[in-house]
Amino acid sequence: MSMEFLWGARAQPTRGPKPSLTLLQITDAAIAVADAEGLAAVSMQRVSAELGFTKMSLYRYLPGKGELVALMAERAIGTPPPPNPGDWGAALREWAHGLLTAYLRHPWALEATVGPRPLGPHELGWLECALTALADTGLSGSERLDAIAVLAGHVRMIAQQAAAMRDPDAQFSAGVVAVLAEHGDRFPLLAATMAAVAVEGGQDQAFEFGLDRILDGLQTLIASRRKALR
Amino acid sequence: MSMEFLWGARAQPTRGPKPSLTLLQITDAAIAVADAEGLAAVSMQRVSAELGFTKMSLYRYLPGKGELVALMAERAIGTPPPPNPGDWGAALREWAHGLLTAYLRHPWALEATVGPRPLGPHELGWLECALTALADTGLSGSERLDAIAVLAGHVRMIAQQAAAMRDPDAQFSAGVVAVLAEHGDRFPLLAATMAAVAVEGGQDQAFEFGLDRILDGLQTLIASRRKALR
DNA sequence: TGAAACAGTGTCCGGTGGACACAATTAGGG
DNA sequence: CCCTAATTGTGTCCACCGGACACTGTTTCA
Known part of the structure; x- marks a missing residue:
């Protein structure tokens, strides 16, 4: 290669x-x-x-x-969304959504982009796009790269989860439920949580949930950096 | 399977x-x-x-x-670390570190645990362990699962990155640097960031950085939930 | 009008996961 | 006690994979 x-x-x-x-x-x-x-x-x-x-x-x-x-x-993977100047949070949100959309459209792209491999122009384009969003945040170079890595990791994880749900056999929740019916006593919290989730409904917020947490964490860091600068 | x-x-x-x-x-x-x-x-x-x-x-x-x-x-993947009652943040930290250690010890375990597959007892054990840590956080069932998923995704991403670094050929940074030497004008921010990182040094904090951000984000949510309950 | 460069084909090789029939081994029941 | 049934390990076979290589045909430049 x-x-x-x-x-x-x-x-x-x-x-x-x-x-x-x-x-x-x-x-x-x-x-x-x-x-x-x-x-x-x-x-x-x-x-x-x-x-x-x-x-x-x-x-x-x-x-x-x-x-x-x-x-x-x-x-x-295609080309990244156009830069959204000003609000770094909204820009990263859009970036993550775009990346997730690409992965959902071509689920095999996940398998095709694992492990050490030469990076192509498009992939670097996405990287550049995310760096644009982080330009005025006061973070260091490695912090920016690390932040992007966390976001990309989250997007990939969600895309994997979605692909697993799409797969007719080996349904995650069904398989876990079947196992818990037999060995639920070994995993009491898991059994309780699965039952609670079934009652709660609407568990498709995983992407937004993680995105919110990560961006909140970044917000905390960026705010403290700006305060230190002042 | x-x-x-x-x-x-x-x-x-x-x-x-x-x-x-x-x-x-x-x-x-x-x-x-x-x-x-x-x-x-x-x-x-x-x-x-x-x-x-x-x-x-x-x-x-x-x-x-x-x-x-x-x-x-x-x-x-082995067995999860013993539960650390009390501090959910420290417990999740330990959990993530343990998972990362397992992945670093057997890098192929990443490839072996992608895609829809039947989950084994050990894997559910890690899930149960993380749920134990989140027991008293006031989060909903799906929120707990989502939080664990974000953490696990981060651990996996870091392990992948580490495996890519270990790989002698297809060195990430070397390859990117070589490409940027030729097409750096197309990715100005990336080129600048890579140069800055090379000067900064000490860029092996990716795991802790992401972990801190995610836990900070969770902390924000959990604090707001507790305030709302009061 | 060559001659060189290139496109597409056919054949072969070592490797993979797996189906299946077979001989060898073992234990239990008459 | 011995025979039968169940089980193990082996050998052979198959389809498929990525790829090396030699070969025929086509095209264009000198």
Whole structure:
């Protein structure tokens, strides 16, 4: 998975037959497969068949599958929302919402962006966008990066949870409830909490809840920093 | 990946040859491989070879690879720290530290616990432990679960970051710096921030930073709830 | 009009998870 | 006491995966 591939301008050659495909076509076909059947269904075979070619032809456009997945992720994550000058809290809110929307639209993007990997332009664009929001907060450089990391981590966690809910089998709550029916005595608080949640209803506020807590915590820090400066 | 497998008491049969292996032996062998070479190196072939058997023999003990990974994850995550009555903040701090320690000790446990999956006893034990800490906070059931989710998400994000740093190739900062040297003009704030961080030094506070922010945010909410009750 | 560069195909390889039939082993019941 | 039934471990087979490589055809520049 070379870094140059995501960033380098691939100068098209002049000699030889015209390529029948485009990186964009290939990436879109792969994304279509992933949207419909998940990232596991994306194989060189499958993607090339979707385009009417053999799998080895794809290697004329891509060094390997890793680069394909990286391109898919870049395209899925898209471009960040326009900067919202002034209110850093509202800007980060919008940022987190946008990121979550992208992850919800392409749930496989979560799997495609785990672990050490070369970062693409879009991904750095999101980073830059969040840094713009934090520009006038008085935080240090590493604090800003850490704050963004916390937010991004929350967004990813929520997106994972949402994907788990969408999955027909292995329903989280159903599975836990079934287990608690048998071994509830080993987890009394959990059993009580699940029962309480079932009565309360409206438990889809997880994203906003965490977002509020994190932004509140940041607000506390930023306020104290500003007071110290004065 | 059946739920019963992680929870059910597998009654041993009486007739037939004595089994040469144990689920525990198999799991430990797989964990040893994963610790040394990552989760990708864990295959039925590899694990069985490590034990001196053929791969198909493992299927006498496990329905499939999914169950093996689930057992590995359960064993890697271990048991939660003892409850710390009184101070919910300190208890959650300890909880998060313990979880992070487990993830740092077995980095592959991150990959092994993504996506919808049956939750094992240990995993529910950690949940129960965190709920114990939140028992007297006046939060609602879903709020407690959401708070735990935010914390767990932060721990996982930090562990992922640490694993990415450990990885010799695809060094995050090095790769970003290299890209910024070329395209820094497209990401001015990011370039400036990276430069500032390099001067500041000591950027390993990401975990504590996020933990502080989240706990601060929770503190704000809990205080307001208590004031409202009074 | 070559010759060089490039596109797409076919074949092969080692690896994966897993189904299935089989021989070997063991314990319980007649 | 022995035989039958249950269970273990093995060997073979399959489909699929990512990828290396040689090859044929096509296109364009010198």
